[in-house]
Amino acid sequence: MIDFQSTKKIEAFLADAGAGDRPTPYLVLDMESVAVRFERMRDALPISDFYYAVKANPGAPVLRRLVGLGAGFDVASIPEIEACLAAGAAPNKLSYGNTIKKETDIAQARRLGVDLFAFDSAAELAKIAKLAPGAKVFCRIAQDNEGARWPLAGKFGCSEVEAAELLLSASSQGLQGTGLSFHVGSQQLDSARWSDALHAAGRVSTRLRAQGRTIEWLNMGGGFPVEYRDPVSGLDEIATVIEKGVSSAFGASAPRLAFEPGRIVVAEAGIIRSTVVLTADRDTNGGGRWVYLDIGRFSGLAETLDEAICYRLRTNKDGSAKLISKIAGPTCDGQDILYERRHYKLPADLQAGDIVDIFASGAYTTSYSTVGFNGFAPLVTYYI
Amino acid sequence: MIDFQSTKKIEAFLADAGAGDRPTPYLVLDMESVAVRFERMRDALPISDFYYAVKANPGAPVLRRLVGLGAGFDVASIPEIEACLAAGAAPNKLSYGNTIKKETDIAQARRLGVDLFAFDSAAELAKIAKLAPGAKVFCRIAQDNEGARWPLAGKFGCSEVEAAELLLSASSQGLQGTGLSFHVGSQQLDSARWSDALHAAGRVSTRLRAQGRTIEWLNMGGGFPVEYRDPVSGLDEIATVIEKGVSSAFGASAPRLAFEPGRIVVAEAGIIRSTVVLTADRDTNGGGRWVYLDIGRFSGLAETLDEAICYRLRTNKDGSAKLISKIAGPTCDGQDILYERRHYKLPADLQAGDIVDIFASGAYTTSYSTVGFNGFAPLVTYYI
Numbered sequence: 036m037i038d039f040q041s042t043k044k045i046e047a048f049l050a051d052a053g054a055g056d057r058p059t060p061y062l063v064l065d066m067e068s069v070a071v072r073f074e075r076m077r078d079a080l081p082i083s084d085f086y087y088a089v090k091a092n093p094g095a096p097v098l099r100r101l102v103g104l105g106a107g108f109d110v111a112s113i114p115e116i117e118a119c120l121a122a123g124a125a126p127n128k129l130s131y132g133n134t135i136k137k138e139t140d141i142a143q144a145r146r147l148g149v150d151l152f153a154f155d156s157a158a159e160l161a162k163i164a165k166l167a168p169g170a171k172v173f174c175r176i177a178q179d180n181e182g183a184r185w186p187l188a189g190k191f192g193c194s195e196v197e198a199a200e201l202l203l204s205a206s207s208q209g210l211q212g213t214g215l216s217f218h219v220g221s222q223q224l225d226s227a228r229w230s231d232a233l234h235a236a237g238r239v240s241t242r243l244r245a246q247g248r249t250i251e252w253l254n255m256g257g258g259f260p261v262e263y264r265d266p267v268s269g270l271d272e273i274a275t276v277i278e279k280g281v282s283s284a285f286g287a288s289a290p291r292l293a294f295e296p297g298r299i300v301v302a303e304a305g306i307i308r309s310t311v312v313l314t315a316d317r318d319t320n321g322g323g324r325w326v327y328l329d330i331g332r333f334s335g336l337a338e339t340l341d342e343a344i345c346y347r348l349r350t351n352k353d354g355s356a357k358l359i360s361k362i363a364g365p366t367c368d369g370q371d372i373l374y375e376r377r378h379y380k381l382p383a384d385l386q387a388g389d390i391v392d393i394f395a396s397g398a399y400t401t402s403y404s405t406v407g408f409n410g411f412a413p414l415v416t417y418y419i
Numbered sequence: 420m421i422d423f424q425s426t427k428k429i430e431a432f433l434a435d436a437g438a439g440d441r442p443t444p445y446l447v448l449d450m451e452s453v454a455v456r457f458e459r460m461r462d463a464l465p466i467s468d469f470y471y472a473v474k475a476n477p478g479a480p481v482l483r484r485l486v487g488l489g490a491g492f493d494v495a496s497i498p499e500i501e502a503c504l505a506a507g508a509a510p511n512k513l514s515y516g517n518t519i520k521k522e523t524d525i526a527q528a529r530r531l532g533v534d535l536f537a538f539d540s541a542a543e544l545a546k547i548a549k550l551a552p553g554a555k556v557f558c559r560i561a562q563d564n565e566g567a568r569w570p571l572a573g574k575f576g577c578s579e580v581e582a583a584e585l586l587l588s589a590s591s592q593g594l595q596g597t598g599l600s601f602h603v604g605s606q607q608l609d610s611a612r613w614s615d616a617l618h619a620a621g622r623v624s625t626r627l628r629a630q631g632r633t634i635e636w637l638n639m640g641g642g643f644p645v646e647y648r649d650p651v652s653g654l655d656e657i658a659t660v661i662e663k664g665v666s667s668a669f670g671a672s673a674p675r676l677a678f679e680p681g682r683i684v685v686a687e688a689g690i691i692r693s694t695v696v697l698t699a700d701r702d703t704n705g706g707g708r709w710v711y712l713d714i715g716r717f718s719g720l721a722e723t724l725d726e727a728i729c730y731r732l733r734t735n736k737d738g739s740a741k742l743i744s745k746i747a748g749p750t751c752d753g754q755d756i757l758y759e760r761r762h763y764k765l766p767a768d769l770q771a772g773d774i775v776d777i778f779a780s781g782a783y784t785t786s787y788s789t790v791g792f793n794g795f796a797p798l799v800t801y802y803i
Contacts, residue, residue: 089794090792111794137694137713156701158698189704190711191751313540319578363519365517369573387546403789403792406786406789407498409786411496413790
């Protein structure tokens with residue numbers, strides 16, 4: 036059975052004659068699927084500029100493919116900038132979206148040709164003014180992330196009042212302060228959050244208009260949800276929320292819209308193949324059946340923290356009767372547990388050596404791997 | 420001021436003429452201090468065998484130094500075994516302590532000369548019997564980890580009844596089933612836990628004696644606490660608890676005692692030097708002052724998860740008036756927050772470019788680094 040989150044190419048790769056010789060765990064990523072997903076999203080949304088969030092999967096083949104499709108890139112550090120340039124991206128397609136940057140990194144980004152920088156504090160704005168004079172800047176406002184499976188609130192963003200003040204200050208410091216941004220949180224399940232955020236941005240715009248200034252560019256961050264174990268809102272539904280929100284919040288003076296897709300571009304283009312290392316029926320710690328895989332929290336599945344992201348799993352024994360199972364990784368760390376409370380059911384006859392495929396795992400897996408906790412190597416990727 | 424958790428060598432390294440040219444963050448580890456701490460611990464405890472927990476810091480200079488001191492090594496994977504052998508360890512000084520092992524890894528360990536294996540389930544025992552016939556094995560019993568700042572319970576350990584059954588079964592499968600182990604949890608603050616665990620081990624021993632068998636070897640895991648921000652029980656206090664516990668639980672038939680120290684050997688021998696990237700007074704998300712460092716959850720400080728490990732910090736402005744500060748790392752990830760609720764106080768005049776030294780950070784930092792989340796490189800170590 037080929038799942039809608041897999042592709043013929045991935046299934047052929049997993050089934051080919053050499054599959055048994057490839058050590059697990061590994062991620063296989065279908066580059067055609069990355070391209071299709073990027074284009075589908077770009078077609079569906081009423082947004083002009085797309086900056087792929089490199090952190091979601093910084094693999095060179097991914098970057099090269101997206102360069103070919105005309106994507107821009109949201110980068111968090113100098114190594115990410117260098118990776119995009121090496122993949123052929125023009126510097127003016129890069130947005131240095133991290134609001135926490137060293138002075139030396141701002142200067143280096145400028146030398147590399149980057150001209151678009153995020154900030155959310157007076158101190159960061161002053162650094163950019165000093166080291167990248169004349170650059171375009173955008174201010175990130177804080178946004179309630181309720182509904183997001185991987186919230187990004189707390190450490191980021193200023194208030195609407197402060198945003199307006201800082202954008203005015205940006206101009207007086209010689210910068211082009213015409214942009215605003217927000218982020219509703221990663222894997223956002225409540226589409227109403229986009230509406231709330233657009234209205235907050237609209238209020239900042241109103242404040243600035245009273246000073247004779249305009250928001251020309253609104254970066255809506257990322258957050259579009261991917262279907263893991265449970266259904267999520269589709270692109271069309273969120274597109275409608277965004278259209279209505281922009282119209283209601285900005286009226287006739289709508290800014291140009293930008294978006295930083297990451298998860299939605301790469302997650303469903305990839306599958307991690309893992310192997311069962313051990314199964315045990317425990318009579319301790321509440322008991323129950325445990326299934327231990329050769330991948331865990333520290334070698335790629337970081338987003339299972341607090342059981343936040345619930346991947347769909349497929350085994351080579353899916354026809355068998357199933358048992359509720361606790362699922363853990365292979366390290367000696369007590370934190371290396373994937374799911375204890377989510378009532379995952381796995382085949383009762385699953386045992387060491389069996390296969391567990393982890394769906395929609397192309398995003399936020401490889402780059403989150405540790406360099407070698409417990410000696411386990413970082414996650415390997417096959418780009419096909 | 421030289422702190423008791425620093426050394427003259429570390430302070431000289433941090434102050435030398437080239438210090439300003441070394442990019443931060445980095446860990447500096449004093450190898451003499453590693454040796455002193457290992458020997459002090461070995462002298463203080465009524466324990467015969469010490470297996471350094473390689474996962475705490477797998478750096479080759481650390482392993483070589485401990486080989487020279489006669490240490491054994493607790494290893495979790497084939498790469499850790501290979502690292503110990505490369506550092507000069509004899510295979511019979513290695514304990515393959517991971518209870519979750521692939522069949523291929525057991526076979527490979529055996530080929531490399533390893534002869535001591537942990538298990539905590541029937542399926543794992545069967546794998547060892549098949550692939551390392553005749554090996555010495557020890558069974559891990561589950562243990563309440565209350566009091567531990569980094570608990571290891573839940574995914575590990577069987578009951579006392581099952582342990583006795585499995586050890587009997589080990590012999591009938593041709594293995595030398597004469598060992599038992601437990602782990603009270605890492606950074607254990609309550610020394611009574613060792614007493615509880617010893618009594619649990621004693622009860623397993625009693626069960627086995629009724630079958631004419633003896634526990635010859637008891638591996639007490641690790642868990643000895645390091646002084647981070649708050650005081651902890653000293654070695655002497657815990658040594659006394661252990662002596663009393665062994666006497667009370669085993670009487671005249673005490674087994675040979677082993678220990679797997681990790682944190683207590685390397686933590687206090689190292690300091691991470693980091694730089695402030697940004698400070699901001701926030702008027703959102705509850706407000707307050709935020710200090711952003713160039714190291715965070717994903718580049719070495721994984722144990723700040725849930726604010727579990729509270730490192731002591733030193734800045735270059737410690738004489739100044741202080742403010743309660745929230746402390747975060749440099750990535751775009753909302754999880755990359757070190758301390759929000761722990762009421763850390765940092766100098767009010769701390770700003771971008773200032774120094775923050777993180778004490779007792781030689782354990783569970785480098786190997787927990789991601790390969791490059793957000794493009795940030797893994798933590799660099801200077802061994803001095």
